[in-house]
Amino acid sequence: MKQVHISALQLFYVMLGFEIGNTLIFAIGAGAKQDAWLAVLVSMLGGLILMSVYVKLCSLYPNDTLVQMLPKIIGRFLSYPVIILYILYFTFLASTACRDFAELILSTILPNTPMVVVVGCFVVLVVYCLRGGITSLGQMGEMLLPVYMLVMVIVWILMMVTNDEFHLKQLTPVLGEGIQPVLDEVFPYPSPSILVFPFGETVLITMFLPFLNNQKKAKKTGIAIVFAGGILLALNSLVVIAVLGPNIYKQEFFPLLAATRMISIADFLERFDAIIILLMVAGVFLKVGGWTFGASVAISQLFKIKNNDSVLLALGAIITPFSIILATNFVQFRDVGKGFIDPYLHVPLQIVIPIGLLITALIRKARKS
Template sequence: MPKERISSLQLFFVIVCFQIGNTFMYNIGSGAKQDAWVVFLLSMLGGLFLMYVYIKLCGYYPGDSLIELIPKIIGKFLSYPIILAYIIYFTYLAAKACRDFGELISATILDETPMEVVIGSFMILMIYCLRGGVEVFGRMGEVVFPVYIIAITVVWILLSTVDQFTLENLTPVLGNGIKPVLNEVFPTVLTFPFGESVIITMFFPFLVKGSNLKKVGFAAIMMTTFLLIMNIIMVISVLGPEIYRDQFFPLLSATRMISIADFLERFDALIILMMVAGVFFKVGGWTYGAASGIAQVLKLKHNRSILLGLGSVIAPLSLIISSNQIEYNEIGLEIVPVYFHIPLQIIIPLLLLIIAMIRNKMNKKRSK
C-alpha cells in the first residue's frame, strides 16, 4: 500500500474524536452513581498503560501496523487466526458504532425514518470519505475537533445556568465505597473507550517521520479523560446520579433542560450534531482499520475496493447484531467486553509485547 502521511496533531485529533465517539452518548460509569467521574480517572491509568503497550509493541517494528507485525513476532502459521480475529473485531465494532448512530437518530430527530435508511445513508457518506485516504480522514479531525471543543464548552456553560444545577449532586465522594467504582472500571470503562485505542496501531505507520508516538498517544488519553470527566460532572450536577443512571442519553436529557429567558431553547440539536460527528470518527476508525488489515494480508496496493465491500457488510450487520435495544445493551455490556475487548485489547497485545521483547534481547545477544 502507498504510504500516505498524517501529522502527529492530526492523529491526536482523530484518536480523541474516536475515543469520545459514542461514549458521550451513554451513561457510562453510572453504576458508581455520583462517583462516575472517579471511574474515568482510575480508568485513565489503565488506558495509559495500554497505550504504552501499543506504542512499545509498534516501536519494535517501526513502519508496520498491528496486522503486519503479528507474523513477524509469532510466525505466519500462528498469526493468521489472530489477524482474522482482529479484522472481524474491527468490522464488528464498526457495525456496533453504526447501530449506535442509528439508535440515536431514530430516537430523536428522525423517529419516523426507517433505521435501514439512516444507517445506509451514513455508511455511503463514510465510505466516500475513507476512499479519499487517511490524509483526508486526518484533515477532517483537524477541522472537526476545534469546533467540537467550542460546541461542548458552550453546552457546559449553558448547563451551569440550569436551575437544578448543583455540585452537591457529586457528593459524598466515594460515599458507597471503592467497590462500585472498581466494578465499573474493569472491564467496562477500561475497555470502552480507553482499550479501543488499540486502533491507533493501524495508524502509526502513516505518521510523518520523527513524530513522537508517546506524546501523541498519552496526550490523546489524557485529553479524552478530561473531556469525559468534565461532561460527567456537568451532567450529574444537573440530573443527579439516579436520573443519570436511568437515562439512556443523559447529556441529551440534561441539555433539553436549558432555557435562556424562556426564549432560547432546544439546544439538543447541537448535542445530536456533536454525537453524529463523534460516531463518524468511531465508525471511520474501525472501518479503516479493518480495510487496511485486509489489504495488508492480501498485499493490495489500495484498500478502496475493500472499503466498498466492507461498507456493504457493516451496514446490514449493524441491523442484525440484535433484535431490540435491550438485547443490544446486554450484548454490549456483558458479552463484548469479556469475550472480545479483554482478549484483543489487553491479553494478546501484552503477549505479543513480551514475545517481541524476548526476541529483541535474543537478537542483540546473537549480534554480539
C-alpha cells in the first residue's frame, strides 16, 4: 500500500461513510422509542468528546499512527499485546460489517445465493481498492459520499411527501417516559450503546491522521465527521419513526428498508428499496475498507513490512470465512454484537485505552518539559 497523503476533504468523506456506512439501516436508539433521534444527538455529544481525545492524542505524535505511538507512551513490551488486540479488533469488525452486508443482500435481492459468494466478491473489491493505497480509498470516498448523501435526502423527502403513513405525531410525546430511556441508549451499560456504535468506532481515525496532508485541519475535520454523522443519523431516525412508528421501528431488522418500501408515487414508481440497498453497498464498502486499511497498516508497521499487498490478501482470506462462521443466523449474529462486542471490545478499545493513553502521554510530556 502506498503511504501517501490525503486531503482533509477526502478524510472527511471516508470517515463519514465509515461512520454511517452500515448504521443507517439499523434501528439505533430503538430502546428510547420515539426519542431515538434524541438519543442519537446526546450520543453525538459523547462522540465529540471521544473524537477530541483521538485528535489530541495524534497531535502529540503527529507523524505516528496508533500502532507507532503506543511503544512511545507505554513502552515496547506493554505495547505489543495492545497492538495485537487492536489488529484483531479491526479485523473482527471488518468481518461483522461484511456479515451485515451479506445478511442485507441475502434477505432482499439474492435470497438463493450462497453467503460465501456474496462476501467473497465484496472482499475482493475492497482488497483491490486498498492495494492502490490510501489515495484510492480517499478518492472512492470523494466519489461515493456526495451521491450517497444526496440520494438519502431525496429518499427522506419522498417518504414525507408521498407516504400516507408519515405522521409527526408518532414522534410525540418527547421524553414521554422521562430521560432514563434516552440515557440507557447512550451509555454502554447495561445495553448496546449508540456512543460506541457508531461514534466510538471513529477511533480508527488514529490510523488515518498521520496521512493527512495538513495536520492543522485534523481537529476541525474530526469534529465535522462526528457532527455530520450525528445529524444524518438523527434525521434518519426522525423520518423512519414518523413513517413506521416507534414499535415497528424497534421490531424491524432493517427499518429504513421497510420505510422505503412504503414509498409510492401515483401507484407507478415504487420499490425504492433497491436504491437503499445500492447505497448500503457503498456505505459498507467504506466501512469494511476502513477497518481493513487500519488492520493492514497496523500489521505492516508492527512487523516492518514495506509492501503490504500480501497483508491485504491475507486479511481478505481471513475476513471472508470468519464473517460466515460468526453465527448461524442473523438473530444469533445480533446477539453476538449485544452480548460480546459492545461491553468487551468497544468500551475498552474505544474509550478506556485511548483516554488512558492520552493521560499517560500528557504526564510524560509534562515531565519532559
